[in-house]
Amino acid sequence: MPANPKDETETQRSRRLILAAVRAVPRGQVAGYGEIARRAGLPGRARLVARVLSTGDEPGLPWHRVLRSDGRVAFPEGSPGYDEQVQRLRAEGVRIEAGKVRGQRAAATLDEMLWAPPEPKPKASRPAAAAGTRRRR
């Protein structure tokens, strides 16, 4: 480790800030890449966040709580990383359907996260159960 914080390069500093931001995401919560970047004081560096996570070191880092801004998992559906992430999130009680988080889009800001609007829209009940949609039992 740098004997002196002064020896730290810009890249290293960014990395450190990003890791801290990711660790700050509470269990059962999710955040977007761009969001993490902003919280880390690096607005516009979503891609950098992705790169840092892709490195995959840092044991114990809750990388699975980081999603795309639209609430979808960043990995291609079906890939090992995808399955892994979905599983971890579900283990924390996060609802996921069709590859995207339900009931809690990656909060754009901490405020939004705290405001936590109850539910965007329960959408009433399914139009239907129209004949033929019955599921097997």
Next chain:
DNA sequence: ACGATGACAATGC
């Protein structure tokens, strides 16, 4: 030095 790549995002149609 240069172009391609990538766990992305915001904007426009």
Next chain:
DNA sequence: TGCATTGCCATCG
């Protein structure tokens, strides 16, 4: 919703 475009920036060949 979906697709294209542009911005970003560290790495890599």
